[in-house]
Amino acid sequence: MHFAIVRSEFKHALRYGLFFLLLLFLTAGFQHESMADTLGERYPGLTNGLLKSAVLEAMDADTLLISGDIRIKQSQLMATTQQQEPKLRLQLEKNLIFVLEQEATQQILLREAQRAGISNDQGNDSQAIQRLFEQMMQSLSVSENEMRTFYSANKEMMGGAPFEQVADNIRGYLLQDKKQQMVENYIQGLGNKSKIRLNEQWTAEHGRLAKTTPWTGPGGRANRQWWNSVPRGVSPVT
16 A cells, blocks of 8 residues: 555656656757747848848758748858949859848848738739839828928028928928838848748858958948848838
8 A cells, every 4th residue: 555655656756757758859949949039130231121030049051030921041142242243243153141031031021021911923023022112101291390300400501591491392392201211120020030041151251251241332331231221122212
């Protein structure tokens, strides 16, 4: 009788022990995933775009990025750079992290356009993304108060012209600025929700290269992310 009680208690202890081991394993796995470095954490200041919140992990050599059904291969990136004129191509080959970000932005925005019910029957990706932006911006407007505030803060820039004379120009400028800010915020938000994963080894090599390579391409060094800020063929601020 005593032996049966001990054996029963041992079984209970074993069962609870296994349960806590399983719980510990699952918790450790969750902590490992949540503590994984993002591109923004590993390389601060490298980008404020779509890839800033992408998680770095080990992948096969040719796979650079995964987001749901989207996969971008190194061979795709090289094909993109080969289409450029020689001088720009040399710059892009040293800034492939931005080429990757631009390609990812293009594909993820196209996926969002499809989810929003925007058809792409003619295979014009840029047009579909343009329509997505236009839908987002329908409610944007500039109030007279915003215009007058801007006018008061920038009177010298107006050359002494009365408000009524420059009101239309101010409205256009502020509306364009709002559109640009909306697109940038939207793309950053997509980066947070799209569960993007990056090839850790490739990113280590090309992240360091991009940070140490002077940019002399379009827009100058301050606009190195010209390549990835807006998808090819899309003009969100018109």
